[in-house]
Amino acid sequence: MNLGTRKLLDRSFTALGIGSIVIMAMTLLIVLVPIVTNGLGALVFKGTIEHRKMLAAEFNRGDRAELERQTALADSSRKPVYAMMAAFEQELTGMDEPRRQQYQQQYAQVRSAIQTLLGPIPGDPLPALTRSQYGQTRWEKAEERLHEVLYEKKWDYSNPDAPAKEYSVSRAAGFEGTSLVKLFPYVEKNIDRMLMPEWTLYWGFITDSSVDAHIFGGIWPEIQGTLFLAIGAMLFAFPLGVVAAIYFTEYAREGFFTSVLRSANSTLAGVPSIVFGLFGLAFFINTLKVSESKSVLAGSLTLAIMILPTIIRAAEEAILSVPKTYKEASLSLGSTKWNTIVTVILPAALPGIITGGVISLGRAAGETAPIIFTAAVSVGSAIGLADVFSSPTPALSWNIYNLASEHEAASEIRHVQYGMVLSLVTIVLLLNLSAIVLRARISQKLKG
Amino acid sequence: MFVVSARKRRVQKIAKVAGESTLLLFASFVAIVVFFIFFFVARDAVPYFQIRGFSEFFTSSEWYPADEPAQFGALAIIYGSAMVTLGSALIAIPMGITAAICLSDVLPFSVRQYAKPVIEMLAAIPSVAFGFFALVIFAPLLQNFGGPILMWAWWILAAPFLLLAVIITADLLTTSIADPGKRKLANMLIASLLGILALVLLFLVGRHLSAIQILTGTNALNVSIILSFMALPTIVSVSEDALQAVGRELREGSYALGATRAETIVKTILPAATSGILAAVILGIMRALGETMVVWMASGNSSHIPDPWFNYLESVRTLTATIAGDMGEADQVTGSARFHVLFAMGLLLLVISFISNLVSERIVVRQRKILSGQ
Structure with a gap:
């Protein structure tokens, strides 16, 4: 070549x-x-007046006087809309039968579109679901809804080979010659005044609990559940892992038994996470009966088993990286082996052990599969510390799945899902970053 | 040695034994847990086989656990697991190994410092976040622009390799010509001829790919791509360790013989590190096989063998997703075949992961022995 x-x-x-x-x-x-x-976007967005109304009613928050002033303003610009609708309803009753039927169906669509955009129409009974008691709380959603008021969505099936195509037809054209035709340009022109969008920083997204299955409100129950589960897992796994690592590094004699133990450790590290979930269900809940059904305790125990190998490995590495001279100096001063471990080796290895612990904490917080059968529920409020032994909790990882795949209005609350993913990723990456920084400082310190 | 009474010495000895056995107990906890996992998963898996026998589970692909009478054919589900695992392995193995080589032998230390945290962060991102990405962002992209995406991927991936192949083939074909002038001419002729052929190939395949309509974005391809990025960090870090374990002497010996860096890596270092890299690959594949959330959210969850069998653009269903998805409904009926069949699947996963772990461990031990010259 x-x-x-x-x-x-x-x-x-x-x-x-x-x-x-x-x-x-x-x-x-x-x-x-x-x-x-x-x-x-879940935290910072253009919120409409409906958002502020919702905050005032559900969370008792915000400036009441200012809200009333704004509501009055908004209502005054909404009035013509409702007046036009009432007028058209009058007009409908006077029409002959075939025309009325033709318009009635179209008008029903317009009416419900206006209702989703602006909230319940005055005179209607208050809807039972919280989500229908308010109009659009976010401006970008309001714009989508406005489009639905103005245009009718239709599907084009003319080409049988290709998938059907979507296209829009102006609703105003359908009402040509009636009094309702003026409604559409009015709504389009005055949507700003009817909804009063303002840039909003909604801290409550992190600290509030959800209203009506995450349609409104925040994700605090999920964040708290995730923290409970992860910290609970650490409480079990960390001491256990460190003690096991001390045994492996300081006491174990190489032989068949030790190699079996080491094999067990790597086997445990390789078990698929869903199998941990099965085991947690079969052992902690169905056999030991640590709780009636799912609980934080059962979930924490399952997660603890999952992160145990990681902690053991990290602690072993940290202990092995302590310079031999430390140990020899301590032993030569006459201290016992155990004393040396507790007073010399562990303090020197502590930063490394903690790094491993922090990474495992992140892993426990982010894992979903082990808690599906053991701890997680899709809806629920934040639980008290006393309830961890008996009650399940919502958790970020599980609720991301649940809201994205199983929620009835999954595509309506993408911002909540993104907000949850961001919270989870932030928690996990912050933990990992701090571990990386910690490790860099240790290696610098060891270099001298 | 201090002089202590016999009694005190005995107490000390007892304390030491007691302390050490406590430590041993803690250390054996992991082994006990592993045993318990096998025992309890198997305990709930066995009733399924007692009720329904073995043959249906492994040979039928009719999965209708909720029907009357219920059918529990898991063949399509096992196939789905194998399919996405293979797909992710095809992407992750070449990328992972080259990245590991790059990290251990090519990049300067300063760059490596920044590359490692990237890989660690990729490993740290929770699986449900990847699943969410696959479902909400990647699947619609694939569904709407699937053809063009495939075409661009083909162009970007294939063009450099084909170019390289053209140059090398031309070079190899003309090495026997002695006269330098003639050789250059022949080289250019053959290269341009092959180049045109390669362009035609690129263009034809690209056009074919861009015409593909992807009916659903939640398919095996989507999942395979995402899973490969989840398996990558494992493959990279374990193979990098294996490459680092190959000593300096081998590298320096190869350079001294006049080999280029690529030749040193391919002909000297890689053969020496093969078993370690194999272990890395096994661990990476296990990560893909055992992953739940991504496949549950983005594989489409339809239990059938794609037609034709290698059609990655169809939805599939995997073992892990089936366990996660069906337990919610089967939970109420503890003791039914529907409940226990999920444990049977769990047992299957557990056994596969156990075997591959043992194999990869043996491989690593053997490599260490060979490299240390025992």
């Missing part, structure tokens, strides 16, 4: 490797950027 070709091959080989790493970095960006930008 030519020298030139050999060099080319060498270069392209390097390019291949760098390319793989670049692709990984890009993937990280591609995954994180939409999550961060859309997730922030």
Whole structure:
């Protein structure tokens, strides 16, 4: 082979490797950027007056006097809409039968579209569901709804080979020649005044509990549940893992028994997470009966078993990286083995052990499969500390799945889902970042 | 040695034994847990086989657990698991190994410092976040722009490799020509001829790909791609360890013989690290096989064998997703075949992961022995 070709091959080989790493970095960006930008949209958004009404009614928050002033203003610009609708309803009764039937159906669509946009129409009974008691609380959703008021969605099936195409038809054209035709330009022109969008920073998204299955409100019960589960898992796994690591590094004699124990550790690390869930259900709940049914305790125990191998490995590494001279100095001063471990080795290894613990904490917080059968419920309020032994909890990871895949209005509350994903990813990545920083400082310290 | 009474010495000895056995108890806890996991999962899996026998589970692909009479054929589900695992392995293994080589042998230390946290962060992102990405962002993209995406992926991935292949083939075909002028001419002729062929190939396949209509974005391809990125960090970090374990002497010996870096890596380091890399690959594949949330959310969950069998654009259903998805409904009927069949699937996963773990561990131990020259 030519020298030139050999060099080319060498270069392209390097390019291949760098390319793989670049692709990984890009993937990280591609995954994180939409999550961060859309997730922030749950906190910072253009909120309409309906959002402020909802906050006042459900959470007793906000400036009452200002809200009343704004409501009055908004109502005054909404009045003509309702007046026009009433007038048209009058007109309908005077029409002959075929025309009336033709309009009635179309008008019903317009009416319900206006109702979703602006909230209950005055004179109607208050709807039972909280979600129908308010209009659109977010401006970008309001714009979508406005489009539904103005245009009718239709499907084009003319080409049987291709999937049906969607197209819009102006509703105003359908009401040509009636009094309702003026409604559409009026709504389009005055939507700002009817909904009064303002930039809103909604901190409550993190601290509020949800209203009407996450249609409104925040995600505090989920955040709290995640913290309870993760911290609970650490309470069990951390001491156990550290003691086991001390045994493996300081006491274990190499032999068949120790190698079995080590094998068990790596086996446990490789068990699929869903199997932990099955085990938690079969053992902690159905056999030990630590609780009636799902509970935080059962979930924490299951998660603890899952993160145990990680903690043991990290602690082992940290203990092994303590310089031998420390131990020898301590032993030569006449202290016992156990004394040396507690007073010399563990303090020196502590930062490394904590790094492993922090990473495991992040893993426990982010894991979903083990808690599906053991701890997580889809709806619920924040539970008290005393309830952890008996009651299940909502948790971020499980509710992300639940809201995205099983919620009846999944595509309506994408912002809540993004907000949850962002919260979870932030918790996990912050824990990991602090572990990375901690480790960098340790390695600097060990270098001297 | 201090002089202590016999009695005190005995007390000390007892305390030491007691302390050490306590430590041993804590350390054996992991082994006990592993045993318990096997025992309790198997205990709830066995009743299924007692009720329904073995053959239906492994040979039928009719999965209708809620029907009367119920059918529990898991073949399509096992196939779905195998399919997405294979798909993710096809993407993750080449990328992971080249990235590991790059990290251990190519990149300067300063760049490596920034590349490692990227990989760690990729490993830390919760699986449900990946699942959400796959379902909400990636699946609609695939569904709406599937053809163009496939075409661009083909162009970007295939073009550099084909270019390289053209140059090398031309070079190899002309090495036997002695006269430098003639050789250059022949080289250029063959290269341009092959280049045109490669372009035609690129163009034809690209056009074919861009015409593909993807009916659903929640399919095996989507899941395979996302799973491969979840398996990558494992593959990269374990293979990098294996590559680092190959000593400096081998590398320096190869350079001294005049080999380029690529030749050193491919012909010297990789063969020495093969078993470690194999272990990394096994661990990475297990990560993909055992993953639940991504496949549950984005695989479409339809229990059938795609037609044709390699059609990655169809929805599939996997073992993990079935366990997660069906338990909610089967939970109320503890003792039924519908409940126990999920444990049978769990047992299957557990056994596979156990075996592959043992294998990868053996491989690593063997490599360490060979490298240390025992």
